[in-house]
Amino acid sequence: SAVISQKPSRDICQRGTSLTIQCQVDSQVTMMFWYRQQPGQSLTLIATANQGSEATYESGFVIDKFPISRPNLTFSTLTVSNMSPEDSSIYLCSVESGTDTQYFGPGTRLTVL
Amino acid sequence: GENVEQHPSTLSVQEGDSAVIKCTYSDSASNYFPWYKQELGKGPQLIIDIRSNVGEKKDQRIAVTLNKTAKHFSLHITETQPEDSAVYFCAASFNYGGSQGNLIFGKGTKLSVKP
Numbered sequence: 001s002a003v004i005s006q007k008p009s010r011d012i013c014q015r016g017t018s019l020t021i022q023c024q025v026d027s028q029v030t031m032m033f034w035y036r037q038q039p040g041q042s043l044t045l046i047a048t049a050n051q052g053s054e055a056t057y058e059s060g061f062v063i064d065k066f067p068i069s070r071p072n073l074t075f076s077t078l079t080v081s082n083m084s085p086e087d088s089s090i091y092l093c094s095v096e097s098g099t100d101t102q103y104f105g106p107g108t109r110l111t112v113l
Numbered sequence: 114g115e116n117v118e119q120h121p122s123t124l125s126v127q128e129g130d131s132a133v134i135k136c137t138y139s140d141s142a143s144n145y146f147p148w149y150k151q152e153l154g155k156g157p158q159l160i161i162d163i164r165s166n167v168g169e170k171k172d173q174r175i176a177v178t179l180n181k182t183a184k185h186f187s188l189h190i191t192e193t194q195p196e197d198s199a200v201y202f203c204a205a206s207f208n209y210g211g212s213q214g215n216l217i218f219g220k221g222t223k224l225s226v227k228p
């Protein structure tokens with residue numbers, strides 16, 4: 001399985017600001033995913049990020065609010081822009097390994113005041 | 114699109130007892146069903162998965178069963194221990210051409226194992 005790290009692990013931010021979350025994998029992977037997990041809720045896919053192409057966003061999520069970069073096969077960033085308290089969530093990145101399974105990072109716990 | 118229902122939302126058992134969590138899915142094309150365990154403050158951890166060409170899979174105290182006709186799959190944990198306490202998520206996806214489609218998650222089951 002892949003080893004995934006995320007930075008920051010948690011943050012408290014002010015309304016109207018932006019936060020960039022980093023996801024680093026210990027091996028090269030084609031597909032990376034970003035999820036949101038609202039307090040006490042399940043996981044919702046934000047977008048799929050493949051290296052060398054634009055991210056594919058799920059219904060309800062737009063690039064202006066959640067811009068994603070995927071500069072290489074081991075790294076991706078998700079930015080949460082112009083934050084409001086409703087953006088307070090855990091943000092998780094995951095990767096698809098060679099066996100078609102998804103492994104998750106530890107998450108970034110975001111609180112917006 | 115796919116919809117995954119998970120029951121129960123909370124489950125409390127005594128240490129040593131068995132725990133069963135059930136999920137149903139709506140898309141008959143789904144062919145991959147993983148289970149994740151999420152401990153407080155951590156990311157989801159894959160604990161077992163099953164593909165549609167198999168009816169049952171077991172890994173020590175954990176087993177998963179799949180009924181394709183009824184479109185439901187279940188997680189069975191035997192001889193539960195306090196460290197099994199966590200939130201468990203089921204998911205479903207359609208694996209095509211060697212790549213996995215989007216995972217659709219159930220709402221989760223909070224399992225509490227009382228010593």
